[in-house]
Amino acid sequence: MGLSPIPDAAPLSLCAREPHVPAERLVAEMVPPPRFSTARFETYIPDPNQPSQTQAVQVLSGFAAGLGGAHASGAGSGSGKKRGFFGFGKKPAAPAGPRGVYLDGGYGVGKTHLLASLWHATPAAPEQKAFGTFVELTNLVGALGFQQTVKTLSGHRLLCIDEFELDDPGDTVLVSTLLGKLVDAGVALAATSNTLPGKLGEGRFASADFLREIQGLSAHFRPLRIDGEDYRHRGLPEAPAPFSDEQVTKAAYATQGASLDDFPHLLEHLARVHPSRYGALTDHLKAVCLTDVSAVPDQSTALRLVVLADRLYDREIPVLASGAPFDQLFSEEMLNGGYRKKYFRAISRLTALARDAKGLVRD
16 A cells, blocks of 8 residues: 554544634635546546447537637637537527536446546636535535625536435525526536436435426436446455454554544544535545444434545545444445435445555554
8 A cells, every 4th residue: 555654653533633624625625536636538448338438438528628618608718609518519609408417327337537537628727617526515505605606606617516416405495596507607517426317306305395496407417327337346356354453453553644443433423523524534644444333323324424435435545444344334224215325335435445455454
């Protein structure tokens, strides 16, 4: 792993951290995370048995090319003519139909890689493009306020939203209104999700009561289906079985920049830290070591753990653990419920990080 051993150095602790994240940092960090900082269409490896993956690269490449030139509102250099968001239109008027693309597919098919590639390929300065998860976008609204968020993002050429999901009615109304105003301002949209736009919210709240908002969201996007198996484990060996408490503790003390926490205590701590701060919670960590991993007790705890897993994965931080294996974190009821796709994604990502951490244990 290239991590420097410091014998007997006390490890860090996530439970001892209570980070404060200023609004300016939330805006500045709306770029692809470290894991995807070098993602490009050229580095995406389509599964030859899944033609939808190759098609997605082609469609998104055209989408990026169509975002060149003037801002869709007419701002920018050149003639001021608006161009089609998929590179097809060349008329001054904005194109009819969706102004965004929506990548729909199972976990592990490379949707985030493609979304980050789109961000990198779009011919605009970094400050004219924004990239964040759905949770980070709603957190930005909470930090800046609705009107200021609209003002901040309206001058952008592109807004990329990873892991687009509707978990409650409040988010549904908020995001529907926000995206509507951004589209009116000429901002192109791109999103990834495990759920088709028209099916958002199903199994989580009374989505039928918010049909107008959900249909409004759907109207902003052209769905693009991506099929395939989980690439994170394609052709790779099985993830290592959990280690002993002694092995995990020893590795934490021997690894510079590692944290060491008891899993149940960490879950309690996550309840006291807003999910918008989970990224900052992992600042400067080189590895996360956890003892006594066990099944999460309830849905709220499980959803917080999903957010932490996403931030660890984005930042490529290995996770070394003792106790129960990660595929036993969530109950059968959870894995069959409305949030099942989130839980399977978390299992997939934590398993990949456990594989990365195997080298921390020295014989």
